[in-house]
Amino acid sequence: MKITANEIKPGMIIEHKNDYWNVLKTQHVKPGKGGAFNQVELKSVVKGTKLNERFRSNETIEKAEVDEKKFNFLYIDGENCHFMDNSTFEQVEIPKSVTGEQYKLLKENLEVSISFMEEKPISIELPNNIECTIETTDAAIKNQTASSSYKPAILDCGIKINVPPFVESGEKIIIDTRTLEYVKRVN
Structure with a gap:
């Protein structure tokens, strides 16, 4: 799905340079000279590398197709966070490395959105x-x-x-x- 550079928000997954990227931070910049742009900090979903990129306001970006489901947080054991789907009672395990520092904010029964790409969990979104x-x-x-x-x-x-x-x-x-x-x- 095509979106404009101004619509990029933290937590989105976008396709860029033949890879999938998780948007960490965005900042809209309107310099005195030249056109406005969106300064975006990205983290590769596959490799874990980071990239800072500038997108002009009129550019279009491909938003990745991901499945989002609501889960409740259960517990952390060592290197993994465990979540449960309230409707199917299916449990999913996500490594702490995927969550970044967000795993420290997880509390029992906290509802989060987990994004899946090809049945693999790639990111979690906490309440704001x-x-x-x-x-x-x-x-x-x-x-x-x-x-x-x-x-x-x-x-x-x-x-x-x-x-x-x-x-x-x-x-x-x-x-x-x-x-x-x-x-x-x-x-």
Whole structure:
């Protein structure tokens, strides 16, 4: 299926240079001179290599045909994550290497979308926002405005992110799973 370069979003699988690529990040750039383009970070589904590519806004890209199914997360054993289809109770095993850092955010019974290409799982998509707990964070520095600075924090799952100065250790927050950035504090 053909799509324009502006429609490329993180999590998509595209065909490019005789390979299948998972879109990791996109950034739309409109320079002062010349035409607009989409700067895209790609990771090869087959080889695992990364590639940064620029697509002009008027270019068309082939979106790969993938089957997406909803699964619930069960557990992690060593190097694999286990998921179950709620309708058929079929279980699927996916190596941690396919999920990247996302496996750290998996919680029991969390519903995810798994993309399959030729019956082989190639990527998982988590809900856009997930609730996490701050394990440790630095103390806020006085006279620092919330808009100007963030401080480092470690989540209960081991992921390091930056949070506003008013967030303390032990608090629950919502993070964006696509960018691993702070969204809001949960009351």
